[in-house]
Amino acid sequence: VKTSQILINNLPLAEYFPTVTDREKVTRPLKLAGVLGAYNVFALVRGGGTSGQAGALAHGIAKALIPHVPDTAKILSKAGLTKRDPRMVERKKTGLAKARKAYAWVKR
Known part of the structure; x- marks a missing residue:
């Protein structure tokens, strides 16, 4: 029986x-590939909130599994784990508050 470790920022x-939802989000690609408990995961993650970090880890794990576990690319891409979330923070413009x-517009 193999026991694997999942360490995030040590x-x-x-x-x-x-939270359980964030933990499930991180382990989802391993479960879909059927290799939960077979690989050790050591990841460093910075920035954003906990949910965004969990999503980024799931994306990274899915991308890393594809070359090592055959026939998982289709399963992981169908689950939407191989595509990056393109949303970014919009920049603050000059003359605006945000x-x-x-x-507030002042007439006089």
């Missing part, structure tokens, strides 16, 4: 992600 998975919020 912390165990359950310690780094206290990216789109304008200061």
